[in-house]
Amino acid sequence: xxxxxxxxxxxxxxxxxxxxxxxxxxxxxxxxxxxxxxxxxxxxxxxxxxxxxxxxxxxxxxxxxxxxxxxxxxxxxxxxxxxxxxxxxxxxxxxxxxxxxxxxxxxxxxxxxxxxxxxxxxxxxxxxxxxxxxxxxxxxxxxxxxxxxxxxxxxxxxxxxxxxxxxxxxxxxxxxxxxxxxxxxxxxxxxxxxxxxxxxxxxxxxxxxxxxxxxxxxxxxxxxxxxxxxxxxxxxxxxxxxxxxxxxxxxxxxxxxxxxxxxxxxxxxxxxxxxxxxxxxxxxxxxxxxxxxxxxxx
Numbered sequence: 001x002x003x004x005x006x007x008x009x010x011x012x013x014x015x016x017x018x019x020x021x022x023x024x025x026x027x028x029x030x031x032x033x034x035x036x037x038x039x040x041x042x043x044x045x046x047x048x049x050x051x052x053x054x055x056x057x058x059x060x061x062x063x064x065x066x067x068x069x070x071x072x073x074x075x076x077x078x079x080x081x082x083x084x085x086x087x088x089x090x091x092x093x094x095x096x097x098x099x100x101x102x103x104x105x106x107x108x109x110x111x112x113x114x115x116x117x118x119x120x121x122x123x124x125x126x127x128x129x130x131x132x133x134x135x136x137x138x139x140x141x142x143x144x145x146x147x148x149x150x151x152x153x154x155x156x157x158x159x160x161x162x163x164x165x166x167x168x169x170x171x172x173x174x175x176x177x178x179x180x181x182x183x184x185x186x187x188x189x190x191x192x193x194x195x196x197x198x199x200x201x202x203x204x205x206x207x208x209x210x211x212x213x214x215x216x217x218x219x220x221x222x223x224x225x226x227x228x229x230x231x232x233x234x235x236x237x238x239x240x241x242x243x244x245x246x247x248x249x250x251x252x253x254x255x256x257x258x259x260x261x262x263x264x265x266x267x268x269x270x271x272x273x274x275x276x277x278x279x280x281x282x283x284x285x286x287x288x289x290x291x292x293x294x295x296x297x298x
């Protein structure tokens with residue numbers, strides 16, 4: 001490849017990098033694995049004669065999708081051996097992500113967990129079609145299926161996700177209001193305040209990955225969740241603080257113990273109350289939050 005062709009390939013890749021990262025992240029739920037996929041995509045892209053590529057965006061998305069599908073299969077074995085609940089790796093996101101309600105929902109912890117219940121091919125088709133409006137023909141080329149089969153897969157995946165996603169898309173301001181009420185009640189040990197902001201059927205999932213203490217199973221019900229949170233806070237040795245941030249396009253809390261990041265708390269809000277709490281403590285999943293560099297996803 002000539003220097004000019006190499007520069008052109010680099011410019012095209014850089015121009016689409018945020019998009020490709022988001023495709024890979026939504027398919028994998030892991031920023032570290034998404035970065036590996038981008039590296040693999042780049043190595044294949046530089047071998048291509050870009051002048052012969054009609055639609056560079058579609059071609060790059062196709063490579064990224066195929067590499068993500070390969071990675072999903074290896075990640076399945078890792079997840080089967082994972083200690084306790086597995087939660088997506090939280091990402092600090094720029095304010096503009098929250099302004100795009102569809103994008104913010106598509107990368108939210110709640111939806112990312114729903115995507116975990118799809119097969120790899122269903123997940124790829126759903127992400128490409130619903131989040132990025134990729135044509136059925138281009139998706140078919142990426143997943144090695146016919147366009148007709150892709151339409152059927154998309155319909156099946158959409159029905160599956162719709163049955164499990166929040167009933168309405170909640171604005172950042174409403175999520176922030178519920179999170180502030182939760183934070184205030186937590187900091188003041190206001191049990192009634194916690195009961196008021198938590199839905200009766202709230203579910204708490206905590207991810208320590210076997211490296212940090214966390215509940216081995218989801219905790220269901222406001223009373224049990226409050227007992228777990230208050231009991232855990234009472235055992236903490238040191239100063240535990242919480243600060244608001246934006247994670248996966250939605251308001252969240254960064255919790256610090258004596259100034260060091262202990263975890264990230266994301267929430268799912270419906271009808272003004274918290275129905276899901278997602279607490280990531282696994283230090284291997286907190287490196288991007290610790291970097292304090294927010295991402296623009298498209």
